[in-house]
Amino acid sequence: MPESTTGETESNCFGCAPRNPIGLHLDFERHGDVFSTRVKLGTDYESFPGVVHGGIVASILDETLAQAVYRSGRVSAFTTGLRIRYARPMETDTEHTAHAEIVKRDDISVRASGRVETGDGEIVAVADGTFYLLTDDVLGQNSERIPAELIKVLRSANGRAPQGD
Template identity: 30%
Template sequence: MKKIVNPWIKLEKDGYNCFGCAPNNPYGLKMEFYEDGDDIVSFWTPTENYQGWLHTLHGGIQSLLIDEIAGWLVARKLQTLGMTTSLEVKFKNPITTGTCTQLEIRARLKEIRHNFAFISAQIRCDGRLCSSGELTYFCFSKEKAAADFHFTACHTVDEEG
């Protein structure tokens, strides 16, 4: 498993403050990402600050975890950016904010058709499938990603030296 370098860190002074992945957003999830073969993986600990019902992780936060990892999959595997056009989440088992100490969020590219990436994602706690998502992502051209979003590449730590 290889840690992915956050390519937007250098843009913090310009306003980078993503709720999902900015490390210095005081309210954010501060997600970090890893490449594991064909998958992109993140590990995250649910706390009481993100609950919906008593001691249960809010479904919107679960959806955000799935959406965020899909974006990172596009950045790393396709070396561009895009936007979610469709997100379907199925909640299979509750995620408790007190006893589930670490979630594993995992995404995989299923197919690419034209400018659309079709992605599957899952959230697991202690090996148990809690939520799954199917996403469609519209992928920007590499030129648009660079010009509009300052994105040039997404590397792993070992690639950057």
């Protein structure tokens, strides 16, 4: 969940990696305190004809919230809680926009909220998420439980300004 490229290693992130052949290829922009991405998905991501699967909508929201957390504080994090409320189906082959912003931050976690909207601004789904910050101290304290290569990538990403931000 930092960005798709972190130092010398390229991620295969389902949400944001540009080269993941089945990924969402989300590309984020910052507008003040709000982080946004546009997404248009085809039939490979549907549940019913013309409708994007709800789990994919959840993935879009999780990635958007997580990117807001990372880009606002330059520290990697992982999702500890995600609450989603669906308002209407997300249609395939139609452009939507996802937005996220930080609600609360402390030394160990961040809360963020976000939404997916149609091109007309109608709400598709809203989400609230809590993210545990993977600071250098946390990575060191949990080095037995976290793969060494992941620690290396996260430490490289922490504090590094994302490109295009």
